[in-house]
Amino acid sequence: MTEPILELKNVSTVVNKGTASETTILKDLSLTINPGDFITIVGTNGAGKSTLFNVIGGNLIADAGQVLHNGHDITHQGEVARTSFLSRVFQDPKLGTAPRMTVAENLLLATRRGQRRRLRFRGLKPRMAEFAQLAASMNNGLENRLNTATGALSGGQRQALSFLMATLKRPDILLLDEHTAALDPHTSATLMQATNARITEDHLTALMITHHMEDAIKYGNRLLVLKAGQIKADLTGKQKAALTPEKLAAYFE
Numbered sequence: 427m428t429e430p431i432l433e434l435k436n437v438s439t440v441v442n443k444g445t446a447s448e449t450t451i452l453k454d455l456s457l458t459i460n461p462g463d464f465i466t467i468v469g470t471n472g473a474g475k476s477t478l479f480n481v482i483g484g485n486l487i488a489d490a491g492q493v494l495h496n497g498h499d500i501t502h503q504g505e506v507a508r509t510s511f512l513s514r515v516f517q518d519p520k521l522g523t524a525p526r527m528t529v530a531e532n533l534l535l536a537t538r539r540g541q542r543r544r545l546r547f548r549g550l551k552p553r554m555a556e557f558a559q560l561a562a563s564m565n566n567g568l569e570n571r572l573n574t575a576t577g578a579l580s581g582g583q584r585q586a587l588s589f590l591m592a593t594l595k596r597p598d599i600l601l602l603d604e605h606t607a608a609l610d611p612h613t614s615a616t617l618m619q620a621t622n623a624r625i626t627e628d629h630l631t632a633l634m635i636t637h638h639m640e641d642a643i644k645y646g647n648r649l650l651v652l653k654a655g656q657i658k659a660d661l662t663g664k665q666k667a668a669l670t671p672e673k674l675a676a677y678f679e
């Protein structure tokens with residue numbers, strides 16, 4: 427039997443503890459993620475999707491319950507320690523890349539994810555061909571901008587770079603936090619196709635938050651609907667394949 431790569435057991439998170447506005451966000455949430463799962467996550471604003479990623483990423487420590495990585499309890503492990511096995515791409519193209527460094531320098535930095543990073547760029551030249559090939563796989567001209575400062579890229583190219591950086595050194599868990607949301611429809615679709623190709627080819631384990639119902643249905647092997655801090659639906663196989671945006675919207679009610 428396959429061992430889960432990540433497990434959340436009865437996780438709860440509370441904000442504004444001890445005040446009149448104390449609120450439980452995630453409520454006794456349990457989730458088992460198997461290697462190779464590509465899970466799309468939908469839910470209304472405030473359902474707890476980002477909070478779930480914060481608990482998985484170590485930005486937020488659960489108030490109750492456990493988080494296990496390959497069977498090891500990492501509930502209290504911080505964000506930095508988790509970068510050795512986990513990476514995350516955010517909605518904002520400015521996050522995740524260093525603006526003054528070139529595309530190639532950022533990629534080299536990403537090869538050292540989870541290690542102590544020193545800003546030395548020896549070893550860049552021999553990797554340029556490899557980086558050009560990787561950048562070309564994103565289908566948006568990034569390969570022609572390897573020596574460009576990241577801050578001068580288009581939003582789509584910068585998100586493509588963030589995605590490459592997150593996957594260059596294979597993570598056990600990849601978190602995509604609405605990573606196409608700030609892009610125009612065409613650019614968003616291009617990035618989504620490249621994302622799916624990379625996840626599928628490399629058998630990555632990934633979770634993707636999205637407000638695009640079509641993308642949530644089309645991509646991945648599993649779909650979660652989050653509602654009021656709990657998993658309202660966990661759909662795979664024929665159930666997922668039979669979904670339409672209308673049927674999916676019904677889970678929100």
Ligand SMILES: Nc1ncnc2c1ncn2[C@@H]1O[C@H](COP(=O)(O)OP(=O)(O)OP(=O)(O)O)[C@@H](O)[C@H]1O
Binds near residue numbers: 442451472477478
């Ligand atoms: N630090 C905090 N203090 C107070 N309330 C918080 C805090 N963090 C999150 N919340 C609240 O918890 C709820 C869940 O937030 P979360 O960001 O996880 O939702 P979400 O599903 O990601 O929403 P969205 O789709 O808008 O990004 C929201 O009502 C939010 O206002």
